[in-house]
Amino acid sequence: MPIISIAIQKGGSGKTTTTLNLAAALQRQGKNVLLFDADPQASLSEALGVRDEPENNLFTELTREIKGQGGDLQRVIIPTKSGLPLIPSSIELAGAELELVSVYGREQVFTWMLDKLAGKYDFILIDCPPAIGMLTVNALVASDFILMPLQAEFLPLKGLRSFMHHFNAVHKLNRKLEILGFVLTRYDQRKIMNREIFQLLEQEFGEKMFQTRIRSSIQLAKAQQEGTDIFHYDPHSHGADDYAALAAELLTRLEAVTAAQAAV
Numbered sequence: 001m002p003i004i005s006i007a008i009q010k011g012g013s014g015k016t017t018t019t020l021n022l023a024a025a026l027q028r029q030g031k032n033v034l035l036f037d038a039d040p041q042a043s044l045s046e047a048l049g050v051r052d053e054p055e056n057n058l059f060t061e062l063t064r065e066i067k068g069q070g071g072d073l074q075r076v077i078i079p080t081k082s083g084l085p086l087i088p089s090s091i092e093l094a095g096a097e098l099e100l101v102s103v104y105g106r107e108q109v110f111t112w113m114l115d116k117l118a119g120k121y122d123f124i125l126i127d128c129p130p131a132i133g134m135l136t137v138n139a140l141v142a143s144d145f146i147l148m149p150l151q152a153e154f155l156p157l158k159g160l161r162s163f164m165h166h167f168n169a170v171h172k173l174n175r176k177l178e179i180l181g182f183v184l185t186r187y188d189q190r191k192i193m194n195r196e197i198f199q200l201l202e203q204e205f206g207e208k209m210f211q212t213r214i215r216s217s218i219q220l221a222k223a224q225q226e227g228t229d230i231f232h233y234d235p236h237s238h239g240a241d242d243y244a245a246l247a248a249e250l251l252t253r254l255e256a257v258t259a260a261q262a263a264v
């Protein structure tokens with residue numbers, strides 16, 4: 001059951017869009033995928049049509065877990081229009097950053113909660129907030145992999161290097177954490193700058209760069225406004241093609257990782 005955090009500290013990189021549509025693409029490949037909204041902004045929950053904060057959500061269970069009252073994520077999982085089950089977020093989650101600071105094992109609270117779901121899903125995808133605080137650290141400590149979406153508009157090397165610094169720190173807490181890869185989003189093949197950025201990133205990160213690039217597509221934004229994924233909204237769009245290709249590339253990559261681990 002790989003747990004994958006979709007993370008990068010910059011907002012507008014395509015984290016939420018990628019979490020949602022990659023999950024939908026994996027679901028179409030027959031995978032049982034759970035979505036986990038770890039961002040207090042709740043954009044993923046909103047993009048799945050959850051407009052009113054559910055009474056039970058990630059924050060309520062996190063609070064129970066911290067207080068030793070047994071947080072139960074199973075209790076908050078809701079079905080959505082796209083057919084993907086979701087652990088919804090809420091704005092109060094922003095306060096959890098502060099609350100966690102005084103908790104023993106504060107970096108591991110998501111891990112304890114997710115352990116109780118072991119074996120129930122083929123994949124869990126966590127949409128992280130656009131900052132490296134306690135919530136993102138909790139997500140990374142609970143994860144097997146990180147997937148980093150990068151906006152193709154400008155060279156994100158500085159932000160990436162700072163992220164790698166945090167990755168190395170988190171890796172000490174979670175030795176199994178691996179970078180699954182980097183994927184360019186809002187890509188426009190016609191723009192020289194976009195092509196150059198892909199080449200530069202390939203030089204820096206080699207095969208960690210996904211060959212699939214998510215093209216700019218207004219349909220992706222529209223699907224979110226409609227509260228669903230791109231396959232339900234417009235299965236013939238570039239967005240649907242690109243996320244299907246990303247899912248296929250990701251599955252191939254995971255098979256290679258699993259084979260390498262088995263060979264050790």
Ligand SMILES: Nc1ncnc2c1ncn2[C@@H]1O[C@H](COP(=O)(O)OP(=O)(O)O)[C@@H](O)[C@H]1O
Nearest residue numbers: 011012013014015016017186215216217220221
């Ligand atoms: N490939 C794309 N083409 C066009 N718009 C996109 C694309 N990916 C994301 N967007 C839009 O860009 C904005 C930011 O994307 P989002 O996924 O919310 O980023 P993040 O979660 O990293 O802040 C959203 O309005 C989203 O609809």
Ligand SMILES: [Mg+2]
Nearest residue numbers: 015016039043
């Ligand atoms: Mg987001």
